[in-house]
Amino acid sequence: MSMNTLEGGEVLITPRRTVGESDINIFAGLVGDFTPVHMDEVFAQATPFGGRIAHGTLTMSTAIGLLTQTGRLGENVIGLLALNWDFAKPVMIGDTIHAKVTIAERRPTRKPGRDVVVFAFEVMNQKNAVIQLGRMTVLMRAE
Amino acid sequence: MSMNTLEGGEVLITPRRTVGESDINIFAGLVGDFTPVHMDEVFAQATPFGGRIAHGTLTMSTAIGLLTQTGRLGENVIGLLALNWDFAKPVMIGDTIHAKVTIAERRPTRKPGRDVVVFAFEVMNQKNAVIQLGRMTVLMRAE
């Protein structure tokens, strides 16, 4: 086990990222999701949000990306097993998000050299309001 | 209730989308996730996959996007509440995916005019192998 192994209980604070209009538009095009609350300012201003919001899947994927930027996963990731995610608040254009990620669990699999690691995410905006809570289960090499 | 309302038990078959190398690279950049199995062909060829694979979150988000392209959600979407998703098989560069989506549940909320709708996804590749199974819970207008 290397000094750098992610162990149960460890907490990682990710870098932050500001979500811009272009991120929403590019994501919409990439995944083909043009739901009006993301793409139509006239519609969005008439909702309780008062403006366009980011796709929840964009924010979730960005939070996971920010975790990878800590440099603690890298070549040890074998594959994603599961996501269980709750969406509490919207991300507006210009919001800056980051995540506090706790290693909720690390357990060996039957196959030697492979562990299941569960990451518990709290995704927050620039006001430290929690916008998403989720768990990501990943198959990783046992180091 | 309009003729077009999504009712429990209804099944939707989405259009298909071919996932290219550019989709993976753009997604990686957009969400900041450069995990080697997605971005490094030398690394990926040495894994059991034998080549780069799409981020699971890209495929999941694309499946949701394909659902929106059926034209059955649109302005009725208020917000995403939860995702619970299992990832079974990888998507390789050049694979073509689509989803079979069942309306697993539709129930009113305490607030009149708002329903919770649960969509059960089976995401498949061009060989009809199931690559992901997931549930998306959305708050929608009761039509």
Next chain:
Amino acid sequence: MSMNTLEGGEVLITPRRTVGESDINIFAGLVGDFTPVHMDEVFAQATPFGGRIAHGTLTMSTAIGLLTQTGRLGENVIGLLALNWDFAKPVMIGDTIHAKVTIAERRPTRKPGRDVVVFAFEVMNQKNAVIQLGRMTVLMRAE
């Protein structure tokens, strides 16, 4: 003929899309058109428009894309035959466009199972000012 066949005289109202700075910049790069009125704010502020405007071909292509989002064309499109388009007003950064599309004509071709369909577009901004008028001629499957 399916219930869903587009018939002469039918009118479709597309979803709306807000055109952002990023849409203009990405389009410019994609098609290689860096005409100053689109890319150079210093130049554009000195024109009668008072700021950068979208490429006419971006707005036209977006209006066609919005038509496809109605879910009424899809797999029945065989190919684009002709575009005849007039550009009346500019689209500024932040404008929200949509189109009213009338099926101006549907006629069989000599080859059985193939129709020519003419779509007449009125493209409008968020003030309902008509910014473009055009006709798109498409070869489609006779359903």
Next chain:
Amino acid sequence: MSMNTLEGGEVLITPRRTVGESDINIFAGLVGDFTPVHMDEVFAQATPFGGRIAHGTLTMSTAIGLLTQTGRLGENVIGLLALNWDFAKPVMIGDTIHAKVTIAERRPTRKPGRDVVVFAFEVMNQKNAVIQLGRMTVLMRAE
């Protein structure tokens, strides 16, 4: 009138551009047009084209972009007035296109200092097959 003024009868040969899968995917997302013949390799292989083709509007817009790359329009463009375009052949992934553009007409407008210039395009692929024929009418400064 500068030495560089575009005069009726002049012929411009544009640079060439290879159209890749990413260009098609990015264009689809940007303008929101996911018609299956562009995005679904399974569908496209069953068509007479035998594979995905570029959106006609992407090729047309690219041909116009290639014209701007000759450096002969630039700050003299005031606005696009009209496009009249016929689509004869598809552009497949990997094709390289360019255009032969003839200044079909240059006439003054009633407003001094402004000319209407008509560009007649022949868009060709790497086999010199004509894929599109079109006319672009532009309002330009009289130099």
Next chain:
Amino acid sequence: MSMNTLEGGEVLITPRRTVGESDINIFAGLVGDFTPVHMDEVFAQATPFGGRIAHGTLTMSTAIGLLTQTGRLGENVIGLLALNWDFAKPVMIGDTIHAKVTIAERRPTRKPGRDVVVFAFEVMNQKNAVIQLGRMTVLMRAE
């Protein structure tokens, strides 16, 4: 030698380009550089810059791109040999840049038909403040 050959001492003024938030975000993703001063508005506001700035390499690459848009290099470029570049001031979101480029040197190589050309760049913003000074050495065909 054609009339159009770039000769030592000649000065080229490039077109201008406005750098938007989307350019910075897309560049960050493309090259995988998420340094906080570019991507994190909360962090950037606390720096002396008072906001996010463009990657120096984006501005440098854009200045080189603007030079190519003068239409004077094109098919004569064989390859880039060297860049020597100093970064003096930041480019903020919304700044408009251009370059004054002097042909500092043109010398034949031992291999006939090939010249080394040195371009000296002054990159300026919309206030004509010099933001970068650099030299680009390129191998070009002797025309």
Next chain:
Amino acid sequence: MSMNTLEGGEVLITPRRTVGESDINIFAGLVGDFTPVHMDEVFAQATPFGGRIAHGTLTMSTAIGLLTQTGRLGENVIGLLALNWDFAKPVMIGDTIHAKVTIAERRPTRKPGRDVVVFAFEVMNQKNAVIQLGRMTVLMRAE
């Protein structure tokens, strides 16, 4: 000084990145550089390279991006001061690059708390051939 401070003599090996056609096309559009050797397969096949190559500035910027992915710079970067870079070999579509980066120098500035750090890059492809050699000078916080 933290344990994590970059010291003169330290060597960092970056992750790898495969450069695809889409990376070249997006970079070309982003910086507006459509030099034929990058964008025109017909032209490029007739050069000694035998096909399209990546812009040298894309590869250089990607190498710098890969360095940031080691997680050793982050919030300590104040600004880029200089780049001095030699380009030895081309990067073809599909090549996988990485860099070996040596901290060539770290010296304090007159302003307390700020150091100048010089990073010496060797950029290599998947065959371990050196394609670029460069030095990047950065202003960083003294930790």
